[in-house]
Amino acid sequence: MDKEQRKRAEEKSTRGASSSSSISPKATGLRGSPYDVFLNFRGSDTRKAFTDHLYHNLVKAGTVPFCVFRDENSIPIGEEFGSEILDAIKRSKISIPVISENYASSKWCLRELVHIMECKKSTSHIVLPIFYKVAPSDVRHLKGNFGNAFHLRWERYDEKDIQEWQRALNEVSYLHGWESDKFEDGHEGELIEHVVETVQSELQEDFQLNVPKQLVGLDDGLKKIMNWIDSPSINARMIGIYGMGGIGKTTLAKIIHNQLSNKFGRGHQK
Structure with missing residues (x-):
C-alpha cells in the first residue's frame, strides 16, 4: 500500500x-x-x-x-x-x-x-x-x-x-x-x-504586575485617581503621574493597572 x-x-x-x-x-x-x-x-x-x-x-x-x-x-x-x-x-x-x-x-x-x-x-x-x-x-x-x-x-x-x-x-x-x-x-x-x-x-492574574506587598504613602493618591476614573464620562481621559524620582510613581501606575485590568477583555491589556 x-x-x-x-x-x-x-x-x-x-x-x-x-x-x-x-x-x-x-x-x-x-x-x-x-x-x-x-x-x-x-x-x-x-x-x-x-x-x-x-x-x-x-x-x-x-x-x-x-x-x-x-x-x-x-x-x-x-x-x-x-x-x-x-x-x-x-x-x-x-x-x-x-x-x-x-x-x-x-x-x-x-x-x-x-x-x-x-x-x-x-x-x-x-x-x-x-x-x-x-x-x-x-x-x-x-x-x-x-x-x-x-x-x-x-x-x-x-x-x-x-x-x-x-x-x-x-x-x-x-x-x-x-x-x-x-x-x-x-x-x-x-x-x-x-x-x-x-x-x-x-487567566487574569497572568496580566497582573508585581508590586511590593507592604506599601506606604500611596493610599491617598490611589484613592483620588480611582475616584476620578470611576466618575462617569463620555470622553476618553488620560492620566499623567509626575513627580521627583523615587516617590513611587511606577508602583502607583502598576497598582492602578492591576485594579483596572479585570474591567477589560484580554485583547485590551498591554
Whole structure:
C-alpha cells in the first residue's frame, strides 16, 4: 500500500471515532510551550457544533487570542494514546471537558479526563466542566443514556482502566461547572459567552504586575485617581503621574493597572 492509499485508509478509519485532542493549527507552537485552554470532548457529539463555536469564541477573545488545544482529527483506531496529548494537558492552564451523552463511550476522552483530574490535584490546573445535555448526577452514577454509553463498552476494557475512569467521572461531576440545558434556559450562545468570560477571569492574574506587598504613602493618591476614573464620562481621559524620582510613581501606575485590568477583555491589556 503506497503512502496515499495508507493516508486514505487512515482517514476512513477515523470517521466517527472518539475524540479528544491533537493540535489545532491555531494552537501550534514550539513543543513545550504552554497552552491557555485544553478542550476535551466527544467528537461525534459536539465537534461541529457546540465545541466548534466554543473554540472559535475562545481564540477570538481579544486581539491576543487564547492558545487553545483541541482535536482536528480523531486518533486513528489502534493508535496508542500519545504522550503529546498528555503533555498538552499538563502544559495547559485550564481544561474544559465538554461531557456529552456519548462521552463515556470514548476511551480517549476518559483517559484524558483521568490525566486532567490528576493535574488538578498535583498542580494549579483549573477544570471547568460543561455538562452538555447530560446531568451531573448521571455522570456521577453512570445512569441514563450517559451510563448506557459507558456500559456498552465495559467488556472491552481492563478492570483497572474502568475503575480509573469511574473515579475521574465521579470527581468531575462534583466540580462547579455548567449544565447546558439549565443555563439561560438552554441558550448555548449565552453559555459560550459566559464560559469565555470565566476563562478570561481565571487567566487574569497572568496580566497582573508585581508590586511590593507592604506599601506606604500611596493610599491617598490611589484613592483620588480611582475616584476620578470611576466618575462617569463620555470622553476618553488620560492620566499623567509626575513627580521627583523615587516617590513611587511606577508602583502607583502598576497598582492602578492591576485594579483596572479585570474591567477589560484580554485583547485590551498591554
